[in-house]
Amino acid sequence: MLHIDMDYFFAQIEEIRNPEYKNKIIAVCIFSGRTEDSGVISTVNYEGRNVGIKSGMPIVNAKKLAKSGIFLPADHKYYESISQTIDGLIRSNCTKVEKSSIDEWYALAEDEVETGKRIKLEILNSTNLTCTVGVAHSRLGAKMASDKAKPNGFLILGKEKERNLIDNSPVEKIIGIGPKTKDELNELGVKTVSDLRGLNQFILIEKFGKKTGAWLYNLGIGIYDSEIEERIEKGEFSRIGSLKENTREKGKILEKIVELEREAKEELKYSKKFYKTLTLIFITEDIKMHTKSRSFSKPRGEKETNLDEIKKLMSEFLDNERKEVRRVGVKFSGLVEMDGQTTLF
DNA sequence: GAACAGAAAAC
DNA sequence: CCTCCTTTCTGTTC
Numbered sequence A: 001m002l003h004i005d006m007d008y009f010f011a012q013i014e015e016i017r018n019p020e021y022k023n024k025i026i027a028v029c030i031f032s033g034r035t036e037d038s039g040v041i042s043t044v045n046y047e048g049r050n051v052g053i054k055s056g057m058p059i060v061n062a063k064k065l066a067k068s069g070i071f072l073p074a075d076h077k078y079y080e081s082i083s084q085t086i087d088g089l090i091r092s093n094c095t096k097v098e099k100s101s102i103d104e105w106y107a108l109a110e111d112e113v114e115t116g117k118r119i120k121l122e123i124l125n126s127t128n129l130t131c132t133v134g135v136a137h138s139r140l141g142a143k144m145a146s147d148k149a150k151p152n153g154f155l156i157l158g159k160e161k162e163r164n165l166i167d168n169s170p171v172e173k174i175i176g177i178g179p180k181t182k183d184e185l186n187e188l189g190v191k192t193v194s195d196l197r198g199l200n201q202f203i204l205i206e207k208f209g210k211k212t213g214a215w216l217y218n219l220g221i222g223i224y225d226s227e228i229e230e231r232i233e234k235g236e237f238s239r240i241g242s243l244k245e246n247t248r249e250k251g252k253i254l255e256k257i258v259e260l261e262r263e264a265k266e267e268l269k270y271s272k273k274f275y276k277t278l279t280l281i282f283i284t285e286d287i288k289m290h291t292k293s294r295s296f297s298k299p300r301g302e303k304e305t306n307l308d309e310i311k312k313l314m315s316e317f318l319d320n321e322r323k324e325v326r327r328v329g330v331k332f333s334g335l336v337e338m339d340g341q342t343t344l345f
Numbered sequence B: 001g002a003a004c005a006g007a008a009a010a011c
Numbered sequence C: 001c002c003t004c005c006t007t008t009c010t011g012t013t014c
Helices: A009-017 A046-050 A059-065 A076-093 A112-127 A139-149 A159-167 A179-187 A201-208 A210-220 A250-271 A307-319
Strands: A002-006 A026-031 A039-044 A070-073 A096-101 A104-108 A131-135 A154-156 A236-247 A273-284 A289-300 A325-333
Touching (some): A009 A026, A009 A039, A026 A046, A039 A059, A059 A070, A076 A096, A076 A112, A104 A139, A112 A154, A131 A139, A179 A201, A201 A210, A250 A273, A250 A325, A289 A307
Parallel strands (some): A131 A154
Antiparallel strands (some): A002 A131, A026 A039, A236 A325, A273 A289
16 A cells, blocks of 8 residues: 655645745744734744744744744645645556545555655656655555655555554554543553553453454554545535634624634535535633534525524523633535435435 | 534544 | 644434
8 A cells, every 4th residue: 555645745835836935944824813923833844843843833932933934824725726636646546546635645556666656756747746655565554654754755664564663653653543542541551552462452442432442452463454445525514713802792703603604605515515414613712622513304505594593503502601712613514415406305 | 323512533 | 822624433312
């Protein structure tokens, strides 16, 4: 299996688009609009990483680390179009392709080493962007290989190296193990994947749930999932945004929700899909996420208004929660194809 | 089995 | 001090 991962994607795109920034620190930012520099770093180039800037870091803190750095707003539409170009190149070279995010792909091909090299070159020729390719037997191994080789790298792992690399990795380097699972595993004395071996599978399932528990058990004994899922369609569309200030005022919150709903509907319109469920998202002052949703017996389209439901769901939330609201969002899910007919079911 | 809410993760 | 988007899983309730 191949794993193709674009190097510091958004920031690299900005480097290519603005050659005058060559060799400077470039950080692509998500500005929240609360204050001048509120928001976080999305992606930063290696010059920026060298001085300690990381993705997820508040923009204000990053600016302290790089007085002369270039801090640009994310231009998602443009990054998406480049992602599509790359997607086309990969698909024309591989037998099976899974696009796992805007800048990452898993793929199968006849001769994977040769194909990987060719893809790297074709991407460079047509976009001027570098990427890193990992080749291994499993999905996890391919991903670990590209992680290890980046940036602008190429790494092939045979079965034995693949197993060793995974076995000796700290658990938090494994895709699927985040901060919570890491902490819980560390408490059990598990630091690396190899420490998982020998743990009782029923204890793992009891502690981490059926799915994760069984997956961790298999990981420990060297069984890695390898399926490629060629899904194309998205299952939901959502928009989230920050309020100017934390508040509980219905008018202010509603105004933002309506604005976000309009944006999410644009996506919906573009996809020509209908939805069965509307969800409002609330992030309170303590950064906890809450949701309120309503499903409809008949799928709704881009034309229908949800104002009544939005007001009702919002009131329901505020009546049961006394914290202030920091951010809000709207989500359309349960997407279905409708082609004009409303009597599909 | 659907609806709803929340947790966790990846990006 | 704290952005945005999507997926997957789990528990609960009806």
